[in-house]
Amino acid sequence: MYFYLYDAFTRDKKYERTLARIESRVFQLGMQGKSEKMTILKSMHDVLRTALQRDATTVVVIGNDATLNRAVNFLFGKEVLLGFIPLGDERIGHLLSIPHGEAACDTLSRRIITHLDVGKANTTHFLTHVALGPTNDCVLVSDGRMTVTATGPHLLTVSSVGWKTSDPTDGILETVLEPQNQRRVTRTVFSARTLRIASPTSVNAYADGVVVVKTPIDISVQRKAIRMIVGKASFLS
Amino acid sequence: MAFFGGNNMKKQSGESETIIGPSVRMEGKMVAKGTVLIQGAVVGSVKTGEDVHVAEGATVKASIDALNVFLAGVVEGPIKARGRLELSANARVTGDVEAKTVSIDAGAVLNGRCVMAVDAAMNEEAKKTAKIARRAEQPAH
Numbered sequence: 160m161y162f163y164l165y166d167a168f169t170r171d172k173k174y175e176r177t178l179a180r181i182e183s184r185v186f187q188l189g190m191q192g193k194s195e196k197m198t199i200l201k202s203m204h205d206v207l208r209t210a211l212q213r214d215a216t217t218v219v220v221i222g223n224d225a226t227l228n229r230a231v232n233f234l235f236g237k238e239v240l241l242g243f244i245p246l247g248d249e250r251i252g253h254l255l256s257i258p259h260g261e262a263a264c265d266t267l268s269r270r271i272i273t274h275l276d277v278g279k280a281n282t283t284h285f286l287t288h289v290a291l292g293p294t295n296d297c298v299l300v301s302d303g304r305m306t307v308t309a310t311g312p313h314l315l316t317v318s319s320v321g322w323k324t325s326d327p328t329d330g331i332l333e334t335v336l337e338p339q340n341q342r343r344v345t346r347t348v349f350s351a352r353t354l355r356i357a358s359p360t361s362v363n364a365y366a367d368g369v370v371v372v373k374t375p376i377d378i379s380v381q382r383k384a385i386r387m388i389v390g391k392a393s394f395l396s
Numbered sequence: 397m398a399f400f401g402g403n404n405m406k407k408q409s410g411e412s413e414t415i416i417g418p419s420v421r422m423e424g425k426m427v428a429k430g431t432v433l434i435q436g437a438v439v440g441s442v443k444t445g446e447d448v449h450v451a452e453g454a455t456v457k458a459s460i461d462a463l464n465v466f467l468a469g470v471v472e473g474p475i476k477a478r479g480r481l482e483l484s485a486n487a488r489v490t491g492d493v494e495a496k497t498v499s500i501d502a503g504a505v506l507n508g509r510c511v512m513a514v515d516a517a518m519n520e521e522a523k524k525t526a527k528i529a530r531r532a533e534q535p536a537h
Contacts, residue, residue, distance in 0.1 A: 305424035305440070313419070338419050345435055347417040350428070 161185075161192025161242075162215035164206055164230070166222030169246060170196065177260050181221070181244060184264040192217075203229045216240060217388075219267060223247040225369040231385060232284045235277055242267050242388045250368060251287050255327075256390025266390050274383030275327045276319045280364065280372045286385075287327075288318035289378060291356065291364035293339040297374070298358070301334070301351040309347070312339040315364075317354055319380050330382035354378045413446075418453060432462070434469070441473075452486045465495070467504075474508075 163185075169178060185191060193213065195206050207230065210218060219242035220230045227243050234241055244263040245252030252259060255275075257266050278285045291297065293312035300306050314337040319327050332354055336347040356364070356376040364372045413430025416422050421437040428444040435451045441459045442448060448462040454469035465477040467487040474492045475481065481495035485503035492509040500506060509526065 301424075305422060305426055307420060307422050309421075310419045336417065336420060338417065341419065344419055345415060345417045345433075347420045347436070348413075348415045349422075349426075350414065 160213075160215050161190050161217050161219060162210040162213070163192060163194035163219045163221060164203065164210070164226075165194065165196040166220070166226040166246075167197040167199070168223070169221060174246060177246065178221075180261040181264060184261050188264060188268040190264070190268060204233055207233050211237065211239065217242055219244060221246055223249040224251050224367050227251055228285065228367040228369055231277060231286050235284050235381075235385060240272065240386045240388065254287055255387070257388075258390065267388055269388075271389055271391065272386055273328060273389050275385050275387050275389075276330055276380050276382050277384040278317075278319045278332065278366075278378060278380045280317075280366050280376050280378050283366050283370050283372050285366035285370070286319070287367055288316055289364050289366050289372065289376070290317075290368065291315045291362060291374070291376075294358065294362055296358055296360075297356055297362065299334065300355040300357070301349065302353055303355075305351075307334075307336075307347070307349070309336055309338070311341060313337060313347075314339055315356070317356075317378055328383055330380055332378060332380050352380065414444075416454075426458075450487075452484075 193210070193215070197203055197206060207218065217240040218230065218234065220226050221244040223246060230241060243252060243257055245257060245259050257263050275286065278289065280289045292314040294315065295312050297315060298306060298308055316335045318333050331350050331352060333348065333350055334354060338344045338346065356374055356378070358374045362374045364374065364376055366372055414428040414432045416434045416436045416438060418435040423439045425440055426438065426442045430444065431446045432442060432444050432448045433451065434449065434454045434456060437455045439457045443461040445463060447464040447466065448460050449466045450456055450469040450471055452468040456469065456471045457473060459473045460475045463478050464480040465475055466482045467489060468484040470488045472490045475489070477495035480497045480499070481493055482499045483489060483501060483504035483506060485501045487504040489506045490508060493506065494511040496512065498510060498512055
């Protein structure tokens with residue numbers, strides 16, 4: 160059974176037409192189900208808990224990266240299929256080849272299902288990446304055996320859908336250190352299964368671009384931890 | 397040969413799986429699956445099933461174990477290349493090296509033993525010869 164969860168920001172008038180087209184397309188494709196919109200009084204956890212109690216087998220979140228990140232954090236470890244209709248300012252849909260808006264309904268109907276890796280930064284789960292910086296003084300410890308330090312300000316990104324490794328099912332984190340204010344200096348790229356980020360002072364990092372995690376951060380990846388409908392089969396192993 | 401010139405550097409960056417940039421220092425045990433390009437500083441050990449490139453300006457105080465090794469920087473440590481070892485004119489190597497094929501450009505510096513074995517039997521022979529030479533160097537009791 161499908162359950163559609165609308166983020167609170169989709170109540171804005173500018174999304175009215177798009178939502179109407181989405182609902183119409185869902186009906187045409189025979190994917191009707193229950194739906195609920197988040198409000199100030201109803202958190203995502205409350206809504207999803209109710210959905211699971213009503214035996215929802217496919218939960219479709221309609222919103223942006225923050226919406227999807229919150230859904231992943233709640234649904235992690237639960238036997239439910241996750242779908243996503245990107246709206247607003249988002250990046251994850253593009254990485255998973257899920258188009259924006261109404262076109263995502265056709266992606267849902269094709270039901271290309273894959274088990275995606277889910278990263279964990281301290282107690283927060285993330286689907287794509289953790290970003291931090293620019294920072295001068297972070298120390299990275301990779302797989303407990305390699306210490307990496309950088310001179311000068313660097314932007315740090317740790318991804319499960321990475322720069323070179325675009326496979327979100329391989330259980331590997333890709334770390335990219337991008338030097339700032341330095342011309343023609345190559346970035347640093349390396350892979351790891353676990354990473355610890357430490358710094359003398361507490362620094363904010365952003366999981367999936369939206370959730371704040373503070374250093375020290377222990378990052379790991381749970382391989383194939385969530386079932387999700389994606390746009391194409393090319394990163395299926 | 398200008399293996400580590402500007403354009404080649406860019407091409408290497410596009411293909412390598414692990415890249416240590418010039419502003420980065422790595423300490424510890426690096427185990428990679430693909431090609432490794434080192435432009436910064438590495439201390440410890442580097443092991444991969446593919447190639448290792450040490451660029452000009454890079455400093456490596458580590459053992460290197462790879463398929464092919466291409467050096468243009470400063471390396472201190474034993475190097476084992478199961479295939480080819482190439483030292484460009486700017487390479488400065490201190491340590492024993494072992495490879496099937498060795499290419500050293502004019503200007504490169506290598507201070508250490510060089511073992512090149514065509515097959516396992518020759519490798520064993522080379523090791524025996526080295527052992528005898530070491531015994532001969534020890535003072536008689």
